Amino acid sequence: MRILKNLDIEESIASKKLIFEESWWDKFDTFTNYFMFVILMVPAIFGLGDIKPSANSEFEYLFYICPFIFGLYAFYCKFTEKNLKEIKFTIHKEDAKQRILEYGKKYDYRISKISNNLIFLNEPTSGYSLGNYEKTIMIFFKDESILYTLIKESARLNVPVLFSQHIVRIDLKKILKKTNKQTINTNKRSGFSSFFLKD
Known part of the structure; x- marks a missing residue:
């Protein structure tokens, strides 16, 4: 089980958010997750901008939109994980x-x-x-x-x-x-x- 050091139950209930003492590893882990999902989204953004209208453009849009949406959703899930x-x-x-x-x-x-x-x-x-x-x-x-x-x-x-x-x-x-x-x-x-x- 993931350890949440000094979890404050009453304050967590009052604020509707997990309140605990974050270690340097917790902060590094959060930053790394954010970085990983942003890295997934950035190429998709550039790829969407480079698409030129053609017979295969629908497939190209799908190819770039899927990882962008997944990265954005995963970023949101990590951002709201403590809520x-x-x-x-x-x-x-x-x-x-x-x-x-x-x-x-x-x-x-x-x-x-x-x-x-x-x-x-x-x-x-x-x-x-x-x-x-x-x-x-x-x-x-x-x-x-x-x-x-x-x-x-x-x-x-x-x-x-x-x-x-x-x-x-x-x-x-x-x-x-x-x-x-x-x-x-x-x-x-x-x-x-x-x-x-x-x-």
Whole structure:
């Protein structure tokens, strides 16, 4: 699990942003990610400017636009990685905690850092990485809502979570809206969504 030194839970909830003591490596990692995504976008920008109208120009536009959009999206994901997204609910706070814990157990997350207002759900980032690296769903609890974000760790660069954050948001909304008589039945591991959960 990625270490966030001296994470301030109350201040993070109040500001809707992760508040922790950033090391020089955290800052270098963030800068390197930004640099990497900018490097991906710059050639695409110049390439788009050099395109001349022809029979193949549509393909050329596509060739340059795709890496530009991907780089821009990845840059945005890294930039907003510390921001906490909010999901409101109408059930009791303790019921919400219990449902999220059941969700974590059902899908074999390693549940850690359980406190009054914070739960971490950890899962391996990839079966091909060296070392035990994880993606973490950080869930903060308020009285009538949760605040959450997804962060990753890796051997060299802590790249942002790109696609599975959207699947997780759908899952969390579903389980927090269900009545007590209904069971948690999200389908996170199957079909199309399982492809994105490995990012």
